[in-house]
Amino acid sequence: MAIKRVTYDTLKFLVAEIKERYAEKGDIGALGGLDKVAVENLTEDLKSLINGKADAATTLAGYGIKDGMTATEVAAAISTAIAGTDHLSRVMVDSTGDIDTVADDAEKKIYMVKNASGEAGNLYSEYMVINGKLEKVGDWKVDLSSYAKTTEVTAAIANALKTYAKTADVTKAINEAVAGLIQLDDLSVTVTGAGNVITGLAYDNKTGKFTATKGITALTAADLTEITQQEIKALFA
Structure with missing residues (x-):
């Protein structure tokens, strides 16, 4: 039947594809018959390579x-290197007579000597020990000229x-604005007529x-009189 023929042809095609894409067990050597490959199944070169590998570790x-x-050791080496590096530090002294030019670290300091002629005591002269001698290298002062004083800030505020209006001014303006307006207490109703x-x-x-005017009188239930059936019949007698 046609169905059997199509099924058989399809099966032949699949078998051919499998043979083309996959090698037979006998074609891949001795390893083809093993479920798992152990180190003993490898060549000497591969055994040496695997046996010489380093296992996972957390230290060198x-x-x-x-x-x-x-x-x-790294932290200690860094600390030693920093300690051995020349660096300058600032020292405040009252006069040049207080500077020890022969101290071991004398050439690693900048000496700030207060200058009596400075503005408001904010002026200092800078000295350094160079080749064992005290040398003036410059002047230093605190410059506050660009900063506002407390009185200036207060005046600016x-x-x-x-x-801006003060609270009292705002209250006064509101009271004046509503002075000519009608208040709730002024509302009333008067009826005439x-x-x-x-x-x-x-x-x-x-x-x-408000003035309400009454002009007419409307009938109420009390103004109406009930008419009996006898009275209605009498009208048509």
Whole structure:
């Protein structure tokens, strides 16, 4: 039947594809018959390579490295290097007579000597020991000319607030604004005229007074009288 023929042809195609894409077990050597490959199944070169590898470790010694520095040794080396580096420090002294030019670290300091002729005591002269001799290398002072004084800041704030109204001024302005307006207490209603029906309503926007006018009288239930059936029949007799 056609169905059997198509199934058989399809099976032949699949077998051909499998043979083309995958090698037979006998074609891949002795390893083809093993479920797992052990070191013993490898060549001597591969065995030596695997046996000589380093296992995972957390230290250099664990990898067989013997000439590496530890973290503690690195920190100590850095501290020693910094300590041996020449660096300058600033020292405040009252006069040049207080400077020891033959001290071991004399050439590693900048000496700040106060200058009596300075402005407001903020001027200093800088000295350094160079080749065993004291040399003046410059002057230094605190420059506060670009900073505002407390009185100047206070004056600037007061000047900036001149354009703003004070609380008392605002309150006064509100009271003056509402002085001519009608207050809630001014509202009232007055009724005039006869009757029980409001026929007109007037409002005075100057005084806040409402005036209601009664012009007619409407009938109420009391004004109506019940008519009996006998009275209705009598009308048509």
